[in-house]
Amino acid sequence: MRKIFLNMSLSNKIVAMVFTMVMIPVFLMSWLFVKEMQLSIRHEVSSNYVHVTGQYVANLNYKLDIYKNLQETLLANQTFQTVMQNQYRYDAQDMIYISNLFSSEIKNVIFSDYPEIYNIMFYAENPEFPRDGRHVASLDVMENEYWFSSVPETYMLEPIVFDYRTLGLKKKIVSFANPMKDLSVDTSIRTLAWLKIDVEAELFFEESLVRKQSNEFQFAIRDSRNHILYASNETFAARLDSGAVSGQAMVEFLDSGEVLVRERIEALNGEVLFLFPDFEIEKKTKAVFNKVIFFVILILIFTLMMSYLMSLILMKRLRRFINKMARVKEGKLEIAEYIEGRDEIAIIDSQFNTMVRRLDEVIQENYIQSLSKKKAELSALQNQINPHFLFNTLESINAMATVMNAREISAVTESLGDMLRYSINISDSLVPLREELNNIVHYVKIQNVRFDDRFLLSIQVEEQLQSAKVLKLLLQPIIENAILHAFRGSRSVGHMEVTAEQRDGQLWLIVTDDGAGMSREEVRQLNDTLLSGERHGHSIGLQNVHSRVNLTFGQSYGLRIESDPGIGTKVAIVVPYVK
Incomplete structure (x- = not known):
């Protein structure tokens, strides 16, 4: 993967990186947004479901209140009360009378407002009470019926569900049973009879519900004993009975993706569950x-377009820079254009332009140095006036001085011959420091013959540094400048000392004299003259040495001069340490 990325073009890298940096957060935020919206949708939908359930419970409670009022009306009905209070006065012969009386009175009470009522039964306490099988019977008959086994012993109002079979049909019936008390006595606890109202469960529970679609949801009614009073779907009832759907929470999201909502029905002492x-x-x-x-696809397209445009703009500027580098490679160092801006490309272009200008300057300086060096060599060649003739002449003078016993003349002639031989040998530009030190010894010896031994030269250089390579005739102009200027007009002995030090890869040759010295202004002017390269005044020898060092080793090398009036002068020659 890394190799593929490195081999891609810069524009493709930009597109890939921008796409990655933008789309990863977009995908992550989109995923989080979808998750958040799922929770929000679930909350919204569940709130709607809770509202539907609450509306159903409200409608059902209203209907239960109606039936409660109906029960109270029937139980308090004067006709029914009178008959039941006098139930022991009737026998089987009064069956038709009682049946017609109850049927007529029931019709007068309920009219036709209760289509879901299947039957209304009164069970008298008197076992001999007439029974018609429609609306009246005795308590012993009730005790033998299926539903009676579920009647609470506390005689609290609670609907009882049982299957009622008639004419070969199986109907689900919900029964409301309530004892009839004797209202002729204010504090009576006597039960005269039982009232049972049978309603068709489907009509009773479904009528309270307004459905958008018949199969949109399922619901069930469950009593306090977890007995299912009614379920709109047998499969749902089976799931409730098996415990597959617990219905313990107010709103429950099932693993199947369905939503179960439950709500308490106080009038039934039970609850309704909607699935x-x-x-x-x-x-x-x-x-x-x-x-x-x-929107992600839109962002993707927009990101690709913008990253592609950005890469085109960037590559256009980079191509300009690459073309400039190609021209420099061909040797064309002229800078014809600049890349605008303040970004990294503009900074690189600015640094590259600076580098090219500096390269051009270095080439020009090297060219000038090369010309100067050749000019100096030519001048040196022109100044060699028949060296063999001069050597032979000095040898003849030395032989004559020896014959005439003129030892001083012989010594001076010998020193002069050694200096001449050393100076005119141009085969080597760098010589051991030892040879340079020997040359200034001969030079001082000749000057002492001329000035009656007025100069004393001290050389304090370690043996290991004497093998270092230095430019030829590096020290002699410094010694000569000291003799001609530092000790001018002085009759006392002039002391000169030569030392050498190695500092950080550099060789420092230091020439110190105790001559007249120079003022600070004179030292400043002399250092400025050396830096400018101009040749004038009485320091041409120093200027020549400084220029030769610069031309040979570079601008960071050369002479460093310090001086104090009446104390002396110190000239340091800084060159690379070359073994």
């Missing part, structure tokens, strides 16, 4: 997801 399918949540989530995908 909503997941298609609404899925539908809304899918709509949000599609919108997110659409």
Whole structure:
């Protein structure tokens, strides 16, 4: 992967990096947004489901209140009370009368407002009470019926569910049973009879519900004993009975994606459970997801376009820089254009321009140095006036002085011959420091013959430094300048000392004299003259040495001069340390 990335063009790298840096956060934020929207949708949909459930409970409670009022009306009905208070006065012969009386009175009470009522039964305490099988019977008959086994011993109002079979049909019946008290006595606890109202469960529970679609959701009614009073779907009832759906939480999101909502029904001492399918949540989530995908694709296209345009702009400037480098490679050092801006490319271009200008300056300086060096060599060649003739002449003078016993003349002639031989030998530009020191010894010896031994030269150079390579005739002009200027007009002996030090790869040759010295202004002017390269005044020898060092080793090498009036002068020659 790294190799593929390195081999890609810069424009492709820019597109890839911009795409990566933009799209990773976009994808992450999109994923988080979808997740957040899923939670929001689930909350919104569940709130709607809770509202539907609450509305149903409110409608059911209203209907239960109606039936409660109906029960109270029937139990307090004067006709029913009178009959039941006098139930022991009737026998089987009064069956038709009682049946017609109850049927007529029931119709007068309920009219036709209760289509879900299947039957209304009164069970008298008297076992001999007439029974018609429709609306009246005795308590012993009730005790033998299926539903009676579920009646609470506390005689609290609670609907009882049982299967009622008639004409070969199986109907689910919800029964409301309540004892009839004797209202003729204010504090009576006597039970005259039992009232049982049978209603068809489907009509009773479904009528309280307004459905958008018949199969949109399922619901069930469960009593305090977890007995299912009614379920809109047998499969849902089976899941509740098996415990596959617990219904313990107010709102529960099942693993199947369905939503289960439960709410308490106080009038039934039970609860209702609604099971909503997941298609609404899925539908809304899918709509949000599609919108997110659409915007992500838009961002992707926009990012690719912008990164491509950015890469074109960048590559245009880079190509200008590459073309400039190609021209420099061909030797064309003229800078014809500059890359505008303040970014890294503009900075690199500015540094490159500076480097090219400096390269041009160095080439020009090297060319000038080369010309100067050749000119100096030519001048040296022109100054060699028949060296063999001069050597032979000096040898003849030395032989005559020896014959005439003129030892001083012989010594001076010998020293002069050694100096001449050393100076005119141009085969070597660099010589051991030892030879340079020997040359200034001969020079001082000749000057002492001329000035009656007025100069004393001291050389303090370690043996290992004497093998270092230096320019020829490096020290002699410095010694000559001291003799001609530092000790001019002085009759006392002039002391000169030559030392050498190695500092950080450099060789420092230091010539010190105790002559007249120079003022600070004179030292400043002399140093300025050396730096400028101009030749004038009485320091031509120093200027020549400084220029030769500069031309040979570079601008960082040369002479350093210090001086104090009446104390003396110190001249340091700084050259590379070459073994």
